[in-house]
Amino acid sequence: MPVNASQLNAELAHDLQSGLGLTVINEFDHLQIVGMASILSLHIKGLGQLEYDVLRQVAYYFWDITGRDLNQVLNLLAEIEYIDLITSGSTITKVIPKIPHFDSVYSGIGEYLANQHLNEKEQLTLAILGELTNKPEKRNALIGRLGAEVKLFTGCERIVSESGLVLSKRARGQDILVSPTYFADNLDSVVDLAAAGGAKRIERILNLVGQSQGWPLSLIEKQGEVAGYKIDSHELNILKSLVGDGVLKPPSIKRPSANIELFIFTPRPGNIRLNAANRNIYEKAMGLVASIRKGQLLEERYRIKYPVALLQKLRNFKAVGANSEALVQYRNLVNLQVGKLVKVGSDRYQLQLIDTPENLRAVDEAIALIQTGQMKHSSVDEEARIALTQDEAYVQSLTSSANFRKMNKLELLDEEKSEVEQLLLDL
Structure with missing residues (x-):
């Protein structure tokens, strides 16, 4: 089923909020609450009646939805008839999920989002994420195509980078913006890019990981092999870089x-x-x-x-x-x-x-x-x-990719860096 613009924006709001967690973006009016509503919908779908006090604890512990925001999220979901609320006076006591079929979650939330008046920063943030979902972009070209004021674009860029949804790369004298979600959804295009760009070591790594899905990185490092095949130190560095960039x-x-x-x-x-x-x-x-x-x-x-x-x-x-x-x-x-x-x-x-x-x-x-x-x-x-x-x-x-980047900031050799750039930037 094709995804319309409003449904895609609901998905992007979900991904953005998942990355931001407890980070509050004061310049946003609606986008974070909509993202929280998407996250909560996915997780309570199919459950029975929920005690509000229990839901409040779970929402904060697992999904970074604070008690301050939860009522606003629940009222949104009640408005689009995704839940029923049982109240005592003005106090919510129980929540009854009635979320529609899995693929329809973003449809109702997307329709709600389309009817909200998003401010300029929220609109531009969604536009940036939407563009980078399709392919990496030269930063200056993206600013020009979106018709964005540079200062406003820079502010939105900071937000999407903080969420882990956008990486900034420097290659051939230009700043390139890349979204890990561009690579996250299909392996075939990544392998094709690696093969076409001459990044043979990346192509080999992808094929080996594909033969041993879910292998522990610590074991790969200790044994120096993937799927029973030895990898050298250059390939191990490239593998770690691909993990940090969200490709693996x-x-x-x-x-x-x-x-x-x-x-x-x-x-x-x-x-x-x-x-x-x-x-x-x-x-x-x-x-x-x-x-x-x-x-x-x-x-x-x-x-x-x-x-x-x-x-x-x-x-x-x-x-x-x-x-x-x-x-x-x-x-x-x-x-x-x-x-x-x-x-x-x-x-x-x-x-x-x-x-x-x-x-x-x-x-x-x-x-x-x-x-x-x-x-x-x-x-x-x-x-x-x-x-x-x-x-x-x-x-x-x-989120693990973002954490791995923070924990394992490694410098690639020029030849290793060249292969990664060919893949990420489609050079």
Whole structure:
């Protein structure tokens, strides 16, 4: 189904707010609240009646929606009939989700956004993101095409850069703006760009990662190989640079010890741009694979010997066997709303699948990722969810890329930099 302009703007608002988190943009009137509404809609879809006090805690802990903003978000969703509110006087006590079919979430919110009077900075921010979703752009050319005043453009550029949705690159004497989402949605175009531009090492890295989706970066560094094939120090540097720039997707699991494990994936295999809804399914699939890879390759005591069989069991029986490592291994899946962890002993937990069409599809996609490296397709206890994630957090791939850039600022050699620039900037 083609995405119209208002629906695309709702998706962009979702992505922007996901990146900004608790950062407040004082110059925005509507865009952040609309982004929060999109995020909340995706996560409460399919759930039963929610206690307001519990939702307030969950919204802040997981989605950076403060109590101050939550009522405004809920009133917006009630206005477009995505939820019903039960109140006592003027106080909201319960929220009843009635979100439409998954791909329609952005339709209603987009229609709402189209009827709001966005200020100049909000309009220009959406225009910049919309342009960079299609391809990298020379900064000066983009300013000219949008007819933007330089000072206003610079302010918007700062906002989208802070969100992690735009990177600024310097190449051949020009400033180039790149959006990681340009690469995030389809692998085929990235491989084609690498091959056409002569970036053979990047092409090789993409192919190797595609053969071993979800491999831990720490293991790649330690063993100096991907998918059983050795990589040299130049290729390892390029791989890290691609992770930092968001070309390779690195969902991460943060352990109680504070060690962060990054699990490396290619962009979504295929040649069709994902909308934000389907991108969320790919995030869930990557989360499933990352959890399985952790048990397969970085086990504490009990190794997962048959990853595909375990995922098939989860799909068919909606649960897998309980064990003492489940709490650490699968906790990220609670955050992603793929499953819930049920305590069945003093230190044993069972992963139970939240049985929705989107989660079943995510499991199928995860199985396909492990088997072939390709995709097959183009009521929850919120208080327990909070308790179970106090000392471990799942960071979705876009945010992980931004964090990786901050943690691992590495300088590439000229020849390595040239290959990365050829890919990112389509030179």
